[in-house]
Amino acid sequence: MEYATASRMIQAPLEDVFATIADIRNFSEAVDDIVSVEFLTEQQSGVGTRFRETRRMNGRENTTELEVTEYVFNDRIRLISVAGGTVWDTIFTVRSVENKTELRLVMDAKPQHLLAKVMIRLVRKMVNRFLQADMDAVQRYCEQVRCSKL
Template identity: 55%
Template sequence: MKPIIASRTIDAPLSLVFQTVSDVRNFRKAVPHITNVEFLSEQQHGVGTRFRETRMMKGREQSVELEVAEFADNERVRMVSDAGGTVWDTLFTVSLVGDAVELKMQMDIRPHAFLARLMIPLIRGMVVKGVESDMDAVKSYCESGGEPCGAIDETTGS
């Protein structure tokens, strides 16, 4: 299935943009329809972090479990979920473009259940709208000087 790709040019420091997309606590601050984040691992930052994100979708709360599968500070973060018979593999990358930051997101969608193979093409438009909304929210948050959570202590992960 064709990946969903979105990008935004953001007038904010690269570290702020990266911290916003790579730390779910900051992502929750940026994206208003995320209503709750529950950590499922002791680790709360970097590879191996597992969490449940709850957000409002079409007037109802929906939860999904994700795991940070790849992390390169101020470069890229990959989050993966296996939900509804589908692997949702999302990669955020940040890079400097002149005085701004280019934030790119690529979501690979791999249905592995029969029903998911039928449903994904039907809900793709809704997923694209959600991705675009999240990217707009991150751009607005970062350009308004959003405050990330405190510095991460690499020894404790919090």
């Protein structure tokens, strides 16, 4: 089930946008609500990378384990996590459009039991709000912060 989508046109090179979303170290620098990242594998990028992300959500810290299950350099990255009885499947894609980069996020939610099915409906607006905020943060980072570091 397509649970949420978001997209942004970012005035930054595709390579910078991809590097921001595809490397959790960069992503966590871009998104202020991420307070820590702990790698669960030796590798720190690419397919098979697993990590634990802790972020502030509504004044509380929430920790989620994620795994990179698909990684196509400068094209897309897919992250899978299981939380609250739901498999969360998120794909970020990038593509050049004139002098900008289109960043698109599609999140699917696959509830594993009845209670999870009810819960994902109840939190849908909140999740969407967090995703939009993440996308805004990535855009700001790529357009203002990251470009100044190059």
